[in-house]
Amino acid sequence: MEWRWEEQFAEELDNKDILNIFRSQFYFPQHNGKNVLYFTGNSLGLQPKQAKEAIEQELEDWRKWGVEGHFKAKNPWYSYHEIFKEGLAYLTGSKPLEVTAMGTLTANLHFLLCSFYRPKGKRTKILYEHKAFPSDIYALQSQIKFHGLDPKQHLIAVMPDQNEIISTEQWLQNIENHKNELALVLPGGVNYYSGQRFEMDKIAAAAKKAGAIIGLDLAHAIGNVELQLHDWEIDFAVWCSYKYLNSGPGSVAGIFVHEKYAKDQELPRLAGWWGYPAKDRFKMESDFIPAEGADGWMLSNAPVFSMAAHKVSLDMFMEATTTKLFTKRDRLTGYLEFVIKMMASKYPKQLPLKIITPEDPSHRGSQLSINAGEKGRELYEYLTGNGVIADRREPDVIRMAPVPMYNSFKDIYEFGKILKNYAESKK
Numbered sequence: 001m002e003w004r005w006e007e008q009f010a011e012e013l014d015n016k017d018i019l020n021i022f023r024s025q026f027y028f029p030q031h032n033g034k035n036v037l038y039f040t041g042n043s044l045g046l047q048p049k050q051a052k053e054a055i056e057q058e059l060e061d062w063r064k065w066g067v068e069g070h071f072k073a074k075n076p077w078y079s080y081h082e083i084f085k086e087g088l089a090y091l092t093g094s095k096p097l098e099v100t101a102m103g104t105l106t107a108n109l110h111f112l113l114c115s116f117y118r119p120k121g122k123r124t125k126i127l128y129e130h131k132a133f134p135s136d137i138y139a140l141q142s143q144i145k146f147h148g149l150d151p152k153q154h155l156i157a158v159m160p161d162q163n164e165i166i167s168t169e170q171w172l173q174n175i176e177n178h179k180n181e182l183a184l185v186l187p188g189g190v191n192y193y194s195g196q197r198f199e200m201d202k203i204a205a206a207a208k209k210a211g212a213i214i215g216l217d218l219a220h221a222i223g224n225v226e227l228q229l230h231d232w233e234i235d236f237a238v239w240c241s242y243k244y245l246n247s248g249p250g251s252v253a254g255i256f257v258h259e260k261y262a263k264d265q266e267l268p269r270l271a272g273w274w275g276y277p278a279k280d281r282f283k284m285e286s287d288f289i290p291a292e293g294a295d296g297w298m299l300s301n302a303p304v305f306s307m308a309a310h311k312v313s314l315d316m317f318m319e320a321t322t323t324k325l326f327t328k329r330d331r332l333t334g335y336l337e338f339v340i341k342m343m344a345s346k347y348p349k350q351l352p353l354k355i356i357t358p359e360d361p362s363h364r365g366s367q368l369s370i371n372a373g374e375k376g377r378e379l380y381e382y383l384t385g386n387g388v389i390a391d392r393r394e395p396d397v398i399r400m401a402p403v404p405m406y407n408s409f410k411d412i413y414e415f416g417k418i419l420k421n422y423a424e425s426k427k
């Protein structure tokens with residue numbers, strides 16, 4: 001693609017974009033009476049306009065039915081989680097049996113670690129990525145301690161090169177080096193800091209060959225990159241729904257457990273009544289039997305208000321299709337990359353910007369992480385003051401994710417104008 005930083009060029013791309021109908025289905029925060037340039041869909045996706053109506057439906061059914069809404073609501077609450085199986089299976093490359101919507105991300109990670117991190121004999125160690133999201137590190141450390149072990153000895157980080165990137169070779173080498181001691185390998189699908197997408201299939205294959213369990217945190221991957229969890233033979237995975245999935249702050253999260261465990265009643269787990277087979281749940285038996293598949297890890301009844309928004313969002317993903325979304329993703333992110341590099345070469349002193357996210361689209365998703373050196377804070381504040389919503393991570397990285405569901409090429413053109421104004425003002 002021959003990119004050009006011109007208003008008309010960006011507008012033409014938007015006119016030809018088959019997904020541009022979705023933009024008008026979201027609310028954008030306002031800055032001086034105009035839509036902000038919103039580049040933080042990787043942190044909190046925007047609100048779909050239909051979310052309100054969907055949540056009001058549940059309020060109405062609650063008002064109208066009280067407890068009977070469990071069976072008489074338009075979307076009966078008793079089986080509410082079942083409506084997500086199709087969409088979640090679609091987005092994760094799984095079978096419906098393998099996925100369910102439940103709980104919250106870090107809590108779900110703990111639940112699945114209880115089943116899948118079972119240190120035994122020499123196999124006690126967990127391999128994860130350096131600069132994993134802090135909540136994941138805390139979860140892993142505390143799980144190791146929970147088993148009476150010392151995280152300093154049992155938690156091993158795969159280290160990046162000096163550009164924050166962790167090569168697949170690094171992963172494979174670490175797996176090889178520790179192959180007899182690994183209980184679990186747990187990469188994020190896409191690293192939240194660098195925006196790097198790991199080669200999950202290759203890491204999974206190596207982990208399995210070494211005899212370790214492979215788990216994934218897909219917080220930055222679901223709705224953002226291609227996933228084939230079933231075929232990659234991932235043992236378990238977790239994600240949240242408020243980032244790329246636009247389901248609202250703290251909204252219901254989700255889990256994947258591979259089909260091969262679907263009927264395994266021996267696997268230890270932390271159980272709750274919603275994990276009991278639905279047809280017999282209200283017999284209120286005192287001995288727990290897990291439901292088949294991922295549902296056997298559910299604990300509590302469905303948080304229907306957040307699920308209502310989640311449903312709206314998953315329907316939009318199925319309508320838009322991942323094929324179209326991911327094609328547009330690479331173009332949008334490619335255009336942003338072009339604009340940043342062009343401005344950085346035009347104004348090297350004012351804009352000493354260096355993109356740390358890999359250039360190869362198959363090694364990233366929507367996000368670009370930009371090292372802005374010592375200018376980071378100043379530039380970030382200028383952007384914020386001029387209606388650009390990006391985010392800054394210590395010490396000096398600005399993260400931006402143009403997302404294909406609602407960002408436009410014009411957004412990126414406009415962002416270029418703001419970068420240019422900043423640079424000119426510092427001359």
Ligand SMILES: *Cc1c(COP(=O)(O)O)cnc(C)c1O
Binds near residue numbers: 192217220240
């Ligand atoms: C966003 C994110 C979290 C946040 O966890 P919550 O339990 O939803 O607050 C955890 N891990 C990763 C990798 C994330 O990107």
